[in-house]
């Protein structure tokens with residue numbers, strides 16, 4: 001497999017799949033440029049080598065055709081400021097401008113293509129007809145460049161034109177991952193295959209159903225599995241606890257019981273919270289009270305873990321050498337119910353300072369570490385929620401397979 005580190009882009013045009021799917025504010029200004037910053041090392045390497053960069057991405061979920069609010073031109077000012085070069089723009093990734101500007105592109109220059117998803121051929125790949133259209137679309141994109149680089153980890157779990165199909169248009173030595181994907185894979189492989197023990201996975205968030213496969217796969221790897229957040233209550237009900245109006249997936253009670261049994265069989269320490277913050281409504285201003293985790297009651301829902309849980313979980317976290325965290329411990333978006341998530345994030349940061357390797361991934365836990373200013377105090381923050389979960393489930397991601405084989 002071609003590695004970017006020992007490849008020279010001198011005199012080459014590189015088409016780079018980046019993840020510029022950034023949030024935009026009311027005036028279409030970029031409100032969080034994390035993803036743009038993530039792509040910079042790869043783009044800079046291409047330019048520094050004496051190559052030119054053609055950048056392609058999706059932004060949002062356009063329904064059919066171009067829409068102003070999904071135009072990638074909105075990222076130009078931020079990208080230009082970071083790179084210190086002028087950004088050329090092709091207003092249609094399949095149009096005459098894209099062909100002409102990519103043909104005329106000189107070493108050191110950057111061309112950004114308009115949103116790939118303005119064409120359904122980018123990401124609609126169900127029927128044979130759609131697949132054929134996707135191949136034609138990918139082939140055309142490939143004609144713009146000499147070499148293909150995929151650096152969009154966030155979409156690596158999708159078999160789309162720009163993430164997967166296009167790779168077939170390039171020879172083995174002319175396609176590679178960018179620095180960002182390499183870093184993501186390294187961090188996940190460290191946790192999955194070369195972890196120092198004890199290893200602890202912390203799974204939170206709303207639903208068990210989203211994370212069953214991840215939890216099952218982790219049971220073969222971890223020493224401790226902490227369950228928190230809304231998914232706790234399916235486990236509590238399954239063991240006969242009272243949950244009142246807390247979130248619960250009734251159809252997943254046996255799945256939860258089965259996971260507890262499997263953990264036991266495999267010698268994994270499955271840890272549930274011992275107490276909770278009950279609220280009389282799903283509202284920051286709700287009346288709250290502390291209760292044991294099995295002591296929910298009618299008219300109340302558990303929206304955060306309690307102080308005793310924080311203490312017990314923090315101890316496990318402080319004694320861990322590897323940590324994987326996905327999903328908040330409570331409704332952290334509301335200040336009244338953020339304490340559990342903040343405390344766990346802080347414990348992870350402290351354990352990291354003591355030498356533990358910590359990987360945080362999944363939209364909401366990343367939002368939490370960012371919100372609490374702890375992103376640079378953990379070892380690695382993944383840029384891909386869905387992609388990371390699928391990798392941890394043990395699935396082969398199409399975008400990774402397309403290059404790795």
Ligand code: AMP
Nearest residue numbers: 205206207229230302303327330331364
């Ligand atoms: P997920 O996308 O599955 O990781 O879930 C994240 C969401 O779960 C966040 O928006 C949280 O507010 C929510 N959440 C966490 N704990 C609870 C809880 N105890 N009850 C209801 N929602 C929760």
